[in-house]
Amino acid sequence: MSTSIIILIVLLVGAVGGYAAYQRGRQLRIERGMRPHSRPIYHASYVLSWAWVPSLLLLGTWLIASPILNEIQIRNAFPEDAVAEAGLTDDLAYGIVESIGVGLRSLPEDERDQIDEDTPIEDALPLFRQYGVAIASASQDWMLPLAIESNIWSTVSRWAMTIVVVLFAAGGAFYGYRNIRTRLRARNKVEKVVNVTLIVASSIAIMTTVGIVFSMLFESADFFSRVSAWEFFFGTTWEPRFSAAGSGGETGQFGLIPLLAGTLYIGAVAMAVAVPIGLFAAIYMAEYADNRTRSVAKPLLEVLAGIPTIVYGFFALVTVGPFFRDLSAQISGLLTGNYSAFIQAQSVLTAGCVMGIMLIPFVSSLSDDIITSVPRSLRDGSLGLGATRSETVKRVILPAALPGIVSALLLTASRAIGETMIVVLAAGVAANLTINPFEAMTTITVKIVQQLTGDLEFTSPQTLVAFALGITLFVITLCLNVYALYIVRKYKEQYE
Template sequence: MPVFWLALIVLAIAALGFAAGRSRALSAAGGDSRGLHSLPTYYGWNVALKAMVPAFFLLLAWLLIQPFYVNSVVSGMIPDSEIREGSSRSLMMAEVQRTATGLDNAIAEGVMDDAFARDPDADIADVTERLKSSGQIVTSEITRPMLQAAQELRVKSAAGYSIMSIAVIIAAVAGALWGIRESLPDFRARNVVEQGVRMLLIAAASIAILTTVGILLSLVFNTVEFFRLYPAMDFFFGTQWAPSFSGRGGSSELGVLPLLWGTLYISIVALAVAVPIGLFSAIYLSEYASPRVRSVAKPLLEILAGIPTIVYGLFALLTVGPLLVSVFGRDGLNWMQSGTAVMTAGLVMGIMLIPFVSSLSDDIINAVPQAMRDGSYGLGATQSETIRQVVIPAALPGIVGAVLLAASRAIGETMIVVLGAGAAARLSLNPFEAMTTVTAKIVSQLTGDADFASPEALVAFALGMTLFVITLALNIFALYIVRKYREQYE
C-alpha cells in the first residue's frame, strides 16, 4: 500500500476518533458542555492526537529502518566469492537493488509476470534480455546469486511494507480507542492538547537546529577530508589561487588569501556606500520625515531589499560597470581596464545593503525613548544636536549590530560578485581591478567537472567553512555588542 494512502487512512481514523471522542465526552456529561473539564473539541483533539502521533512516528521509523535491515539480511546472501575484482560488497548491493527495481518496473510494464520474477531458477540470459527490453538499466552481468538476492530483496521489502501498513493502522486504531476511552468528563483533555502543542513547537525548533548542525557537520567532514589532501598551511597562507583542472593533481595552488582579500575589499567598499546612506536615511525617516512621507518612503526603501541579487548583478554588469569605465577607463582617467572591478561590485552591493542598514537602524532609533529627546530639547538643544549627541549614542549598539549584520550579508554575497567583480583572484590595492571573492570561487570550484574527491573540488568546503567561521564570528560579535549596551537607557 503506498505511503500516501496509508497516511490518508491514519488521518481518516484520527478524524473519526475526533468525532467519537467529542461526542462521547459530551454524552457522558449529559449533553451539557459545562459538566466537562475541557471544551468538547479538546476531547476530540486528544483522540486525534493519540491516533495520529504514534502512528506517524511508527511509519517514519519503519520507513527509515526497514531498508537497512533488509539490505543487511540480503547482503549476507552474496558469497564472498561472488564479489568481483575491484568491486566491493556495497557496490554489489547497489547492483542488487537496481536489479530488484528493474524487476518491479518490468512487471509494471508487463514484460514479465510476477511468478517469473520470483522464479529463482529463471534463465539469467532471459531475465537480462527482458529487463533490457523494458528499458531497465542493467550495468553489469547478472549472476545467479545476484538474481536470487534481488528476488529476496523484493520479497522481503514487499512483506515488510505490508506488515508496516498493518502495524501503522493498528497503532492508529489503538491510539484512537485509548483516547476515546479517556473521554470522560473528569479527564483533563485541555492539558493534554496543551502538551501536544508544546511538543509540536519543540519538534519544529529541533528540526531547524538539527538541520543547521547537519550542514555544519558535513562542512566539517569535507573540510577535514580536504586538509588531508592539501596542506593547511598552504591553504591559509598561500598567496596564489591557481587551481588546475587538468586532473594531473598536485599542481594546484589553493591559497585562500587572495580570495579573502577580495571578499574583504568588496565588503568594505559596499559598507562604505551602505552605512552612511542607510544611516542618514534612517535618521531622516525616523526623526525628520512627516508621517505621510515616512509611510511612503519606508516601504519604497524596503523594496530594495526585495530585489533578487541576480538583478543587482545585471545592474552591475550592464549599467554600473560601463558607467565606471566611461569615467575611469581608457577614454577617461585610464585606471580601469574593464567594467568588472572591485568598485563595480562594491557600489552595487552597497546599494543592495542600504535597506538592511536603514530599516534596522530606523527601528532602533525609534526605540530610543521620547523622554531622551524631550530632555535634550528641554535644555535648548536643536534637533540635529539632539540626534548627534543623545539619540545616536543611545542607539549606537543597535546600529553597530545592524552594520555587522549588513557586513555578514556582504561577505556572503555571490551573484553580484560573479557578474560585477570578475573571476580573477588577485591581491591588489587598486579598486578598479577585477578581483573575486570566496563565494564566487566556491561556485566555480563546484560547477567545474573536477573529480569530487579531488582537492580542487573539496576546497569549496574549506572555503565555505572559512566563510562560515567569519560570518559566525561577526554575528556573535554583533550580538555581544547589542547585549552589552542594550539596557543602557532603560
C-alpha cells in the same frame, strides 16, 4: 499502499476520533459537584494527538529502518568471493541488485511471471531495457534471486507497515476516547503535546545546523590531509590546476589570502556605500518624514530588498561596470590626453557599489525599526529641552539605538560576505591579490561555486577545497554574529 495514502488514513482516523471526542466532551455533565475539567475542543485535541502522534512516529521509523534492514540482509546474502571475482566492490554489487529490483518492478505482471530465480540474467536484461531500465553490464546470475528476494521483503514490509500503522492510529484514538471523563485533564495534556512539538521544531533547526557544520568539518579534514593547513591559510597564490586533477601529480596551490582579501575588500566597499545611505534614509524615515511620506517611501525602499541578487549582478555587468570604465577613460583623457581606462569593467569598485545598493534596504529597514523603537519619551525629553531634531538624533536617539544598529550592521556585513552572484558578474573570477580597487578581485563564495561546478570527483583536493573555504566563511560570519551579540549585551548592561 503508498505512504501518502497511509498518512491520509491516519489523519482521517484521527479526525473521526477527534469528532467523536468533541461530541462526547459536550455531553459530559457535572460529576460530584465538579464541572468538566476541559472544554470539548481539548478532548478532541487529546484524542487527535493519541491517534496521530504514535502512529506517525512509527510510520517514520519504519520508513527509515526497513530499507536499511533490507540492505543488510541482501549484503549478507552475497555469495562469498563472487563479488571480488566479478571485479566489483560491495557497494557497486548492491547498487546493481537494487536496480535489477527496480527493473523487475517496472515490468508488466505477465512478463514478470516469466522471470524466476533460475532465469539467467542475460535473458532478463533485454526485457528491462525494453521498459527503460538500464542495468550495468557487470550484473551476475546470482543477483537476480537476491533482487527478487529484496522486492518480496519490501512488499511484505510495506503491507505490514500499513496494517500496523493504521492499527496504531485506531488504537490510539480508541484509547484516548475511552479516557474521556469529567475530570480528565485533557487541557493540560494537550499543553504538553504543544510543548513537545515546539521543542522538536526548534531542535530540528539546531540539529540541522550542527549536522551541516560537522559534514563540512569532515570534508575539510579530508582536504587538510592532502594540502597543508599552512599553505591554505597563508598561501598567497590561488592556482587549483583543474587540469592536473586526478593525474596524481601536482595538486596546485590553494592560497586563501587572495580570496579572503577580495571578500573583505568588496564587502568593505559595499558597506561604505550602504551604511551612510541606509542609515540616513532610516533616520529620515523614522524622525523627519510625516506619516504620508513614510507610508509611501518605506515600502518602496523595501522593494529594493526583493530584487534577486542576480539582477543586481546583471545591472553591474551591463550598466555600472561599463559606466565606470568609460568615466575613467574620460577622466584620464582630460588629465593626460591619453584616453585609456584605468578602471576595469569588472572591478572591486563596481562589485562593491552594486552590492552596497543591494544592502541599502537591509540597513535602512533594520535601523528604521531600531530607531523607531527608541522610546518616545527620550525624544520628548530632548525636544523639550530645546534641542533641534538633528541634535536629538545625534545626541540621544543614535546613542540609545547604537547597540541595535551595530548588530544590524554586522548582520548586513555577514550578508555582504556571503554574497555571490553580484561578485561573479561584477568583479569576475580572477583570484588577484591587489590593493587597487579598480582591478578585478574575487571572493570565497565565487570560488566555492567554481570548484564545485567542475565535473570532478568529490575526492580531489580541487573540490574538497570548497568545504575548507565554506568552513572559513562560516567561522568569519559566526565571529561577526558573536561580536554583534557581545556588543548588544554590553550596551544593554550599561543602559538598563
